[in-house]
Amino acid sequence: MxxxxxxxxxxxxxxxxxxxxxxxxxxxxxxxxxxxxxxxxxxxxxxxxxxxxxxxxxxxxxxxxxxxxxxxxxxxxxxxxxxxxxxxxxxxxxxxxxxxxxxxxxxxxxxxxxxxxxxxxxxxxxxxxSGNFVLPKKWLEEKEVLLINTNSLLSKDCVYNKYRNIQEYYKKYGQFQEPLIIDKNNFLLDGFYILMYAKNHNIQKVPVITLENVEVYF
Ligand SMILES: [Zn+2]
The missing domain is CATH 1.10.30.50 (DNA Binding (I), subunit A)
Structure with missing residues (x-):
């Protein structure tokens, strides 16, 4: 979008x-x-x-x-x-x-x-x-986890609570509470712990919102 x-x-x-x-x-x-x-x-x-x-x-x-x-x-x-x-x-x-x-x-x-x-x-x-979001369909797409890039490092201080919440939610509903947000080059902007959870559990595809007019630079 x-x-x-x-x-x-x-x-x-x-x-x-x-x-x-x-x-x-x-x-x-x-x-x-x-x-x-x-x-x-x-x-x-x-x-x-x-x-x-x-x-x-x-x-x-x-x-x-x-x-x-x-x-x-x-x-x-x-x-x-x-x-x-x-x-x-x-x-x-x-x-x-x-x-x-x-x-x-x-x-x-x-x-x-x-x-x-x-x-x-x-x-x-x-x-x-039912595995759906209450969001405009045109905002959302599914993306291969492998295609999403990130430079972030896991912070040990806050990982456990956030990660546990994601785990509980996923077990209950079979989906994530929110889509990941990525830039035009598939670089992760938000949703690091969801990505970690997906990787750790071999979940191949995740819901994403791609911001086509946003780009991270270094
Ligand atoms: Zn008011």
Whole structure:
């Protein structure tokens, strides 16, 4: 997929900061990087930080949060297309709902809201057990694990919890909670532990979101 980028010079180089630049329409992120931080700062550049996407209220300086339109709970990636500035109230209220679900939720009475949330939870279990994601199909593809490159090293401090969560989820649902994110050259941007788990368990293919207009550079 092609992600949304800040306004840039289409026939040249636009410097975003010391870690990122846009060259002829491709976002270049310097290794090592934090995809999350990069996407957060790009999103604020594209969508601002003073108006809540959901309620339209004005957000005072330093109080903005970024919300995932497709929540992380449902595999929603941290990329500009999936992030919007949000006030704290809306972000907390929306919780694990998608944008459309949140719209329905807001239109309901207090009593009906509770039932709606229970139905959503049951429904997301059904979707998970069927091996699907609640994400736009055009974002997703399957990729051979062997084709994905990474330079990251395993950090012993945090590997166990993250890795165990992935293991538990995979055993329960037969799939991963979120797709991996890779750049245009199959270089891993996010999902290192999922990749490790797949490699360790001989899983040949993993769900990925390929960012066609992003490239890691060294
Ligand atoms: Zn709001």
């Amino acid at each position: 092609i992600i949304e980028l800040p306004k840039h010079n289409p026939t040249g180089i636009t410097i975003i900061n010391e870690h990122m630049k846009i060259e002829y329409g491709t976002l270049k992120i310097r290794f090592p990087y934090s995809l999350r931080k990069s996407m957060y700062s790009l999103t604020y550049k594209i969508k601002g930080k003073h108006k809540c996407f959901y309620c339209g209220c004005e957000i005072s300086n330093g109080k903005a949060t970024l919300d995932h339109l497709f929540p992380q709970y449902l595999g929603g990636p941290t990329i500009t297309d999936n992030l919007v500035p949000s006030c704290m109230v809306c972000n907390t209220r929306k919780s694990n709902m998608t944008q459309n679900q949140f719209k329905v939720f807001l239109s309901l009475s207090t009593k009906a809201r509770k039932r709606y949330l229970n139905d959503l939870q049951a429904n997301s279990e059904v979707i998970r057990k």
